[in-house]
Amino acid sequence: xxxxxxxxxxxxxxxxxxxxxxxxxxxxxxxxxxxxxxxxxxxxxxxxxxxxxxxxxxxxxxxxxxxxxxxxxxxxxxxxxxxxxxxxxxxxxxxxxxxxxxxxxxxxxxxxxxxxxxxxxxxxxxxxxxxxxxxxxxxxxxxxxxxxxxxxxxxxxxxxxxxxxxxxxxxxxxxxxxxxxxxxxxxxxxxxxxxxxxxxxxxxxxxxxxxxxxxxxxxxxxxxxxxxxxxxxxxxxxxxxxxxxxxxxxxxxxxxxxxxxxxxxxxxxxxxxxxxxxxxxxxxxxxxxxxxxxxxxxxxxxxxxxxxxxxxxxxxxxxxxxxxxxxxxxxxxxxxxxxxxxxxxxxxxxxxxxxxxxxxxxxxxxxxxxxxxxxxxxxxxxxxxxxxxxxxxxxxxxxxxxxxxxxxxxxxxxxxxxxxxxxxxxxxxxxxxxxxxxxxxxxxxxxxxxxxxxxxxxxxxxxxxxxxxxx
Numbered sequence: 323x324x325x326x327x328x329x330x331x332x333x334x335x336x337x338x339x340x341x342x343x344x345x346x347x348x349x350x351x352x353x354x355x356x357x358x359x360x361x362x363x364x365x366x367x368x369x370x371x372x373x374x375x376x377x378x379x380x381x382x383x384x385x386x387x388x389x390x391x392x393x394x395x396x397x398x399x400x401x402x403x404x405x406x407x408x409x410x411x412x413x414x415x416x417x418x419x420x421x422x423x424x425x426x427x428x429x430x431x432x433x434x435x436x437x438x439x440x441x442x443x444x445x446x447x448x449x450x451x452x453x454x455x456x457x458x459x460x461x462x463x464x465x466x467x468x469x470x471x472x473x474x475x476x477x478x479x480x481x482x483x484x485x486x487x488x489x490x491x492x493x494x495x496x497x498x499x500x501x502x503x504x505x506x507x508x509x510x511x512x513x514x515x516x517x518x519x520x521x522x523x524x525x526x527x528x529x530x531x532x533x534x535x536x537x538x539x540x541x542x543x544x545x546x547x548x549x550x551x552x553x554x555x556x557x558x559x560x561x562x563x564x565x566x567x568x569x570x571x572x573x574x575x576x577x578x579x580x581x582x583x584x585x586x587x588x589x590x591x592x593x594x595x596x597x598x599x600x601x602x603x604x605x606x607x608x609x610x611x612x613x614x615x616x617x618x619x620x621x622x623x624x625x626x627x628x629x630x631x632x633x634x635x636x637x638x639x640x641x642x643x644x645x646x647x648x649x650x651x652x653x654x655x656x657x658x659x660x661x662x663x664x665x666x667x668x669x670x671x672x673x674x675x676x677x678x679x680x681x682x683x684x685x686x687x688x689x690x691x692x693x694x695x696x697x698x699x700x701x702x703x704x705x706x707x708x709x710x711x712x713x714x715x716x717x718x719x720x721x722x723x724x725x726x727x728x729x730x731x732x733x734x735x736x737x738x739x740x741x742x743x744x745x746x747x748x749x750x751x752x753x754x755x756x757x758x759x760x761x762x763x764x765x766x767x768x769x770x771x772x773x774x775x776x777x778x779x780x781x782x783x784x785x786x787x788x789x790x791x792x793x
Contacts, residue, residue, distance in 0.1 A: 324588045327353040327556075329783075330581060332563050333597035335363020336769055337761045339549040340392060340776035341595055346553060347395070348784045353589060354553060355581070357562035357598075361550045364729070365769070367541025372675030373682070374541055375633045377727040379769055380664055380684055381405065382542060385533040387526040388774040391788060396548040398538065405535040409669045411647035414479055415658070418713055420643065420650045423476075440471035448510040456495055457738045463494035463501070467511060479651035482661040485767065486629045486689030487735045488654075497736040499524075524766070526774055537670050542769075561585055566594070568610035568754065578756050593756040593783070600743070600763050601626050601731050611754065622742055624763065626731035628696040632685040632707045633666075635674060635723035642716025645681055650714065654691055660710045661686040680722060683711070690735070700726040734763040758783070 331342045334356025342354045360366075364378035384390065393399060413420035416435055424430035431441065450467050458466075460481065464473040473489065481489045485497065495502040503522055504514030538544040550557050565582040569590075577590035596603060600623055649664035667673040667682040674680035685707045688695045695703065704724050711717045747759045758779060762768075765775050777788055 324580075324590055325353060326577065326590050327351050328591065329353070329593045329595065330355070330579070330589050330591035331595045331597060332581070333363065333761070334358070334361040334546075334550075334557065334559070335597060335761070335772075336365055336546065337772040337776050338363075338595065338597035339546055339553070340773050341597070341760055341779055342556070343395075343549040343552055344776065344780040345784070346556070348780065348786050350784065352553070352556055353591070354557045355561045355563055355583060355589070356557065356559050357584075357602075359560045361557065361559065362543050362546035365542050365546055366727075367543035368725070369541070370725075371723075373633075373635055373723055374673045375725050375727075376537075376542055376666070376684070377631055377633075377725075378729075379542060380666060381535045381537060381669060382769050383530070383533050384536050385528055385530060385768075385770045386524070386774050387528065387789065388777045389770045391777070392545070392773055396545065396552070398544065398548060401538045401540065401544055402536050403539055403670055405537075405648075405669045406671075408646050409535060409648040413647055413650035414475055415650055415652045415656050415714060416475060418656065418658075420714055422647070435475055436471060440469055443469040444472065444512075448512050450510070452505055452509050457741075458494050459490055459738050460492045460494045460497060461489040463505075464489065467505070474655050475653050478655070479653045479662065482654070482689060482691060483651050483686070485733050485735060486627050486661065486686065486691075487625075487733070488690045491625070491690065491735060491737050493736050493738045493740055496740050524771075524774065525778070535669070558583075558587065561587060563598070563606050565607040565609060568608075570610055578754075591756075593758070595758045595760055595779070597759075597761045599626065599731060599761065600624065600734065622746060624737060624740060624743060625690065625735040626733065627690040627735065628688050628693050629729045629732035630687045630696055630703055631727040631729070632687065632703055633723075633725040633727075634683045634685065634704070634707070634711075634721045636681050636683060636717060636721055637679060637719070638681050640717060640719040641681060643714075645715075649684075652710075652714075658710050658713075659687055659692065659695065659706045661689055661691065663711065663714075683715075685711070689732070696728060696730065700724075733767055736767075 328351040329345050331338045331354045334354050342352045345352045366377045368375040412423040414423050414435055421435045424433045447467050461473055464477045477489050481487050504511050508514035508517050561583045563581055564584050567580040569578055569580055577592050579591050579594045581589045645665040645668050651662040652658050652660055664684040666684045667677055673682040703726055751757055760775060760779055762772055781787055
């Protein structure tokens with residue numbers, strides 16, 4: 323039996339759910355296919371015996387008006403929790419010790435994170451010539467403008483924390499468009515910080531410095547659950563896509579696409595929105611598209627490095643460090659195993675059964691830096707993480723609870739040749755009417771970016787406009 327729908331969304335992550343929800347709110351007929359049994363994609367919250375584990379994004383920055391609108395539309399404002407003020411403090415490891423990241427010019431001058439030579443090198447930045455290579459790597463960009471030490475102890479660990487990637491491979495222009503804009507428009511990152519205008523930011527973006535970091539009382543999955551509740555029976559879980567057929571003949575219902583799922587269900591749709599990760603799109607059979615298959619072949623796919631998320635519940639009496647901050651990041655030159663560690667129970671309350679007794683630590687290992695770690699067993703990964711944390715935080719004893727989550731294909735890397743991805747998608751959407759691509763492989767990997775992109779696509783499809791002026 324075939325299910326007919328106007329819009330068929332492939333993928334029930336934050337991008338697909340937001341697009342489907344907005345389309346339904348606009349009066350469109352939609353269906354959503356999700357390979358997993360539960361919605362949310364990489365946004366997953368697990369509650370066990372009083373512990374709360376965020377196995378995907380741990381925090382969400384309320385950085386654009388689209389995310390604000392979505393929260394309003396879902397009536398979730400009463401569920402929002404804001405990060406503790408201590409989360410403003412960040413640590414970076416130097417000489418195997420956590421050192422506070424400078425929070426402003428005064429603390430930068432006295433910080434032990436950077437040498438006097440590196441601090442003096444920064445004074446040259448406003449006088450460095452503007453770059454001309456649009457494909458410059460982030461590493462080359464930073465070395466050119468700020469120097470090697472700033473790359474090693476600021477940007478390298480930051481990239482590991484955001485992309486699980488390597489600045490040598492990422493495009494400065496595409497992975498971090500704001501730094502590219504500041505240089506090209508104002509000739510300097512430092513001068514640009516003082517001259518930046520609202521129009522320099524992505525559409526609907528709010529000033530990053532004043533954007534609160536949030537979660538929700540039931541965890542980040544609350545957003546996905548709320549949208550699925552609105553979507554209702556039009557959400558189909560455990561329904562991975564096996565085949566997409568472009569209908570070149572005249573079907574009775576006039577639909578352009580027929581989609582076959584692993585469960586045997588068949589859907590016909592006039593418009594198809596593909597939000598599955600590109601590496602999963604490549605595993606789908608596309609029929610009737612001729613030589614212009616609307617996906618990237620294996621040679622064009624971006625890297626999706628593997629990532630292990632290791633949650634540890636530790637008795638506070640077994641931790642020497644005060645955990646007075648957001649967490650710590652580990653530069654590659656420190657030659658340790660973990661990429662970083664979030665002090666999750668410091669950031670938000672009620673992540674443990676007893677916040678006065680326990681701390682929750684969320685650690686990350688693998689990524690582009692050390693993908694081989696993912697072949698280790700769960701126990702081996704916990705031992706590796708504990709070894710590093712004993713050095714960095716003074717951990718003793720054994721965890722009260724531990725949980726390992728593996729993302730074998732974690733985050734798309736916006737590399738120096740990533741324009742090939744945008745070009746392939748642009749050509750496919752242009753050639754095949756009613757076909758759209760949406761996801762963290764386009765115009766930003768963060769949750770607010772994905773939500774913004776879903777709003778913009780909905781505007782493009784329906785002609786409905788959303789308010790983008792910050793209030």
